[in-house]
Amino acid sequence: MVEIGYKLFTESHSAPELVKNARLAEDAGFSFLSISDHYLPWIPNHGRAGFAWCTIGAVSQATSRARVSTGVTCPLIRYHPAIIAQAAATAANLMPGRFELGLGTGENLNEHVTGGIFPTSEPLRLGMLREAVKIIRTLWKGGTQDYYGAYYTVDNAQIFELPEVLPPIRISAQGPMAAEVAGEIGDALIHFEQKPEEVVETFRASGGEGKSCMIETVVCYAGSEEEAKRTAYEWFPMAANKGELNWVVPTPAHFEQLQQMVTPEDVAKNVLCGPDPQKIIEKVGKLVDMGYDSVLLHQVGPEQERFINLAHDVILPEFGIKPPRPESGGRMVIGPAR
Known part of the structure; x- marks a missing residue:
């Protein structure tokens, strides 16, 4: 059975809002939560970019069932892999x-x-990611560790508070080159819907067979398709950017300039806009048919609680998640698949 997750978008919502939404999403029946890890928002209009790792700590105490993942963290430059x-x-x-x-x-x-x-070179970034993952896994073995590589140095480092069960590492891939690396070094895959069929097939052929996608x-x-298009354009214009622009543009002001070059219709080609939940249900079904076992829904805009309620009432039941029992005191109770 497919698992459906809810996106915690740090760029558009404050840390307290994210914690509240995480709790609501868990209550609604979402299986997992994924939080973005940004230092800057994409565009000035977002106005937020809290430290994801502090928010993760708060979410861990506000929830009890849903899994939580970073979606995603870059351990290349801003963070050292040891951190x-x-x-x-x-x-x-x-x-x-x-x-x-x-x-x-x-x-x-x-x-x-x-x-x-x-x-700017993708092979170079992927080489750095390989080394970063190697360092992380080395430190998770415990004990004092040294590492002297092409990109990073670790000197007499030890993590003294290791969990009993180590977390899986899910690698992001937007194209076939990254998908090959993800299959080789990752425990699982995450893709952001640019080349969904090609990426999942490449991942599986490169060592990812049997791993979560x-x-x-x-x-x-x-409330209407036009309202949704306006909101998507205001809150998520990056969806219309072509090629590698989203990876190489350096500041929110530059992304705001790019926003002026696209229209709400351009954004709507990559963001499912409108009032019909059946289209979301159909979209999830198509992604599952491609081979994805987990689908993360990212609702853009201010209407987060409204969307969470819609998911609970309409979307999640279509995938075997039972609505809350009245006696549960407002907390959602997950039942067996239909």
Whole structure:
């Protein structure tokens, strides 16, 4: 049975809002939560970009069932891999068996802030990611560790608070080159819906057979299709950017300039907009048919609670998640598949 997750978008919502929405999403029946890890918002209008790892700690205590993952963290420049190894180990201790570390090669938007150079070469970024994952797994073995590689150095490092069960590492891939690496070094895949069929097939052929495959799909549920298009354009214009622009553009001001070059209709080609939940249900079904066992729904805009209620009432029951029992005191209770 497919698992359906809810996106915690740090760029558009404050940390307290994210914690509240995480609790509501768990109550509604979402199986997992995925939180973005940004230093800057995509566009100034977003106005948020809290520290994801602090929010993860709060979410761990506000929820009790849903799994939580970073979606995704870049351990290349802004963070040293040794720091991410420690952070993920602590998060896994806060929610045993519920934390998952999502890793990717990141965007210049976030990585340039500490003065490092973000490589425009994808093979180079993937080489750095390979080494970063190797360091994380080495430190998770316990004991004092040293590492002297092409990109990183670890000197007499030890993580003293390791979880009993290490978190899986889910690798992000937007194209076939990254999908090959993800299949080789990752425990699972996450894709952001650019080349869904090609990526999942490449991942499986490269060592990912039998591993979990997650995909994030962006939707904008609203009272009308026109309202949804306007909201998607206001809150998620990056969806219309072509090629590698989202990876190499450095500041929110530049993304705002790109926004002026696209229209709400352009954005709606990549964001499912409108008031009909059946279209979301059909979209999830298509992604499952492609081979994805986990689908992450990213509702853009301010109407988060409204969307969570819609998911509970209409979308999730279509995939075997039972609505809450009245005697549950307002907490959602998950029942068997229909």
